[in-house]
Amino acid sequence: MLGWAIALHGGGGDIPIDLPDELRIPRETALRHCLDLGVSALKSGKHPLDVTELVVRELENHPYFNAGKGSVLTAQGTVEMEASIMDGKTKRCGAVSGLTTVVNPVSLARLVMEKTPHIYLAFDAAEAFARAHGVETAESTYFITPENIARLKQAKEFNRVQLDYTAPTPKEPEIRGDSQIGTVGCVAVDSAGNLAAATSTGGYVNKMAGRIGDSPLIGAGTYANHLCAVSATGKGEYIIRATMAREVAALMEYKGLSLSEAAAYAVEQSGPRGTCGLVAVSANGEVAMPYNTNGMFRACATEDGFTEVAIWPKN
Amino acid sequence: MVGWAIALHGGAGDIPIDLPDERRIPRETALRHCLDLGVSALKSGKHPLDVTELVVRELENHPDFNAGKGSVLTAQGTVEMEASIMDGKTKRCGAVSGLTTVVNPISVARLVMEKTPHIYLGFDGAEAFARAHGVETVESSHFITPENIARLKQAKEFNRVQLDYTAPTPKLPEVSGDSQIGTVGCVAVDSAGNLASATSTGGYVNKMVGRIGDTPVIGAGTYANHLCAVSATGKGEYIIRATVAREVAALMEYKGLSLTEAAAYAVEQSGPRGCCGLVAVSANGEVAMPYNTTGMFRACATEDGYTEIAIWPKN
Numbered sequence: 001m002l003g004w005a006i007a008l009h010g011g012g013g014d015i016p017i018d019l020p021d022e023l024r025i026p027r028e029t030a031l032r033h034c035l036d037l038g039v040s041a042l043k044s045g046k047h048p049l050d051v052t053e054l055v056v057r058e059l060e061n062h063p064y065f066n067a068g069k070g071s072v073l074t075a076q077g078t079v080e081m082e083a084s085i086m087d088g089k090t091k092r093c094g095a096v097s098g099l100t101t102v103v104n105p106v107s108l109a110r111l112v113m114e115k116t117p118h119i120y121l122a123f124d125a126a127e128a129f130a131r132a133h134g135v136e137t138a139e140s141t142y143f144i145t146p147e148n149i150a151r152l153k154q155a156k157e158f159n160r161v162q163l164d165y166t167a168p169t170p171k172e173p174e175i176r177g178d179s180q181i182g183t184v185g186c187v188a189v190d191s192a193g194n195l196a197a198a199t200s201t202g203g204y205v206n207k208m209a210g211r212i213g214d215s216p217l218i219g220a221g222t223y224a225n226h227l228c229a230v231s232a233t234g235k236g237e238y239i240i241r242a243t244m245a246r247e248v249a250a251l252m253e254y255k256g257l258s259l260s261e262a263a264a265y266a267v268e269q270s271g272p273r274g275t276c277g278l279v280a281v282s283a284n285g286e287v288a289m290p291y292n293t294n295g296m297f298r299a300c301a302t303e304d305g306f307t308e309v310a311i312w313p314k315n
Numbered sequence: 316m317v318g319w320a321i322a323l324h325g326g327a328g329d330i331p332i333d334l335p336d337e338r339r340i341p342r343e344t345a346l347r348h349c350l351d352l353g354v355s356a357l358k359s360g361k362h363p364l365d366v367t368e369l370v371v372r373e374l375e376n377h378p379d380f381n382a383g384k385g386s387v388l389t390a391q392g393t394v395e396m397e398a399s400i401m402d403g404k405t406k407r408c409g410a411v412s413g414l415t416t417v418v419n420p421i422s423v424a425r426l427v428m429e430k431t432p433h434i435y436l437g438f439d440g441a442e443a444f445a446r447a448h449g450v451e452t453v454e455s456s457h458f459i460t461p462e463n464i465a466r467l468k469q470a471k472e473f474n475r476v477q478l479d480y481t482a483p484t485p486k487l488p489e490v491s492g493d494s495q496i497g498t499v500g501c502v503a504v505d506s507a508g509n510l511a512s513a514t515s516t517g518g519y520v521n522k523m524v525g526r527i528g529d530t531p532v533i534g535a536g537t538y539a540n541h542l543c544a545v546s547a548t549g550k551g552e553y554i555i556r557a558t559v560a561r562e563v564a565a566l567m568e569y570k571g572l573s574l575t576e577a578a579a580y581a582v583e584q585s586g587p588r589g590c591c592g593l594v595a596v597s598a599n600g601e602v603a604m605p606y607n608t609t610g611m612f613r614a615c616a617t618e619d620g621y622t623e624i625a626i627w628p629k630n
């Protein structure tokens with residue numbers, strides 16, 4: 001099966017089946033919209049690097065996903081965004097962390113890849129680099145949504161209760177069923193076998209200022225080589241330990257597993273239930289979207305006409 | 316062969332064979348000293364996490380290696396240090412970037428692993444965390460050495476010449492023959508098969524402020540699992556793209572290669588000659604120290620009495 005393929009996610013997590021319509025429908029609509037954008041771009045011959053960047057920009061701009069606008073808040077009530085992008089054929093990559101005013105972190109990651117001799121820039125210097133290149137920036141109020149202010153409050157309250165009652169490791173509370181461990185990402189392959197992956201996030205709600213997760217780490221949250229492109233989502237610490245995105249490619253390359261087998265195995269081995277998910281495409285135009293959480297906001301399409309927009313397992 | 320083993324490095328690079336005695340001897344002496352410290356610690360039953368941390372602390376304190384005191388300088392003449400540490404059995408890990416006043420970055424990386432729910436802290440957040448835990452800090456003048464001021468000056472001059480003459484990708488000049496792409500690291504295994512890896516660096520001379528290299532990226536500069544522990548050194552961008560440290564383990568696990576084969580292959584595949592080296596130990600007490608640069612400051616010892624301290628290939 002050769003042809004283009006694209007997959008994208010808006011985060012995996014404990015998304016309950018009874019998610020109210022007013023929360024579910026805008027997200028499904030956004031996923032469908034981003035999928036259509038990505039498919040059009042692929043059909044018009046755009047390189048997967050361009051495709052994944054534009055899809056992730058769209059997801060960053062959408063306030064309901066944990067990236068760009070709508071990023072979860074640090075313990076200090078601020079946003080600290082990070083992203084990375086990787087080109088499969090050349091393995092060139094770019095990553096950024098600690099962004100506070102850049103509207104589209106994934107585009108800054110791409111600029112680092114294309115305009116510097118380095119791969120990864122962070123915090124003040126990344127912000128300065130953004131300004132030096134005229135990248136669009138906004139006041140922090142642009143990124144901060146009422147839902148995330150509420151999430152932070154709830155997380156802090158939860159920690160206080162946790163300290164008082166010494167309960168066993170509790171499940172993080174959900175605000176009306178929304179997943180708190182989101183990230184956004186996109187992977188794509190064109191009919192020439194060019195592969196790319198891009199991931200972006202606001203990180204972990206109530207995280208320590210300066211905490212870096214898996215999204216900007218090449219091999220953990222993002223990876224692409226000549227075989228596949230992968231973007232991960234979930235609890236960053238598990239994904240880093242498991243070098244999850246790289247794992248999919250290593251299993252294909254060194255154990256000869258198919259994309260589906262490698263992707264499923266990587267998720268299974270990365271941590272206990274409820275910790276992670278990923279989207280992946282292969283050079284052959286296949287797609288895989290495994291996750292061990294209750295749900296994962298996801299969408300995919302392949303040249304032969306298959307298309308899917310989903311949140312929970314299909315039964 | 317099952318027993319303890321330890322290997323450490325002080326950086327791989329273009330270390331010319333005619334390195335003057337006054338530069339070679341202090342480094343060889345330091346490598347021997349650090350090896351002895353590590354071997355004593357292993358013999359006294361210390362866990363490899365403790366062993367690798369103490370050896371890397373010693374290398375950070377030595378002004379002739381590019382980590383801690385003696386770190387190379389950023390384009391702005393400052394130091395920005397990073398480090399990571401990983402435990403093979405549990406895959407717990409810790410990493411820090413952007414440190415400017417912490418005397419021993421590797422110890423802060425370990426604190427992140429042990430005292431926070433996170434893996435990686437960067438820049439202001441990392442410095443604040445260090446202070447909150449009473450970690451030893453000093454004025455940045457402590458870290459800056461005359462050799463590194465000279466290296467930065469030379470690198471900037473070289474860039475100016477480069478712009479004027481549009482030469483093909485040139486080799487960066489060496490100051491008195493010292494490698495500019497150093498890092499320090501240590502890997503160790505005890506007779507119970509516990510593995511650990513630790514790496515620390517000042518980064519790349521004349522790097523953009525805020526540039527993060529391979530050293531704090533789990534899977535790139537540092538990795539340990541139940542099979543092996545790896546610490547890499549060299550040009551960070553190549554090591555990140557190739558996920559070098561993880562590669563060694565993946566080749567052993569999925570392709571059944573021995574430590575020696577896997578380590579050699581990982582270095583060979585990471586990029587052109589002159590880009591990297593690594594030290595690695597296996598759960599079985601084997602050691603490998605491959606590099607594709609002119610030399611690599613290195614030392615190793617195994618329980619059966621083998622010991623080696625070297626800079627260039629043994630011929």
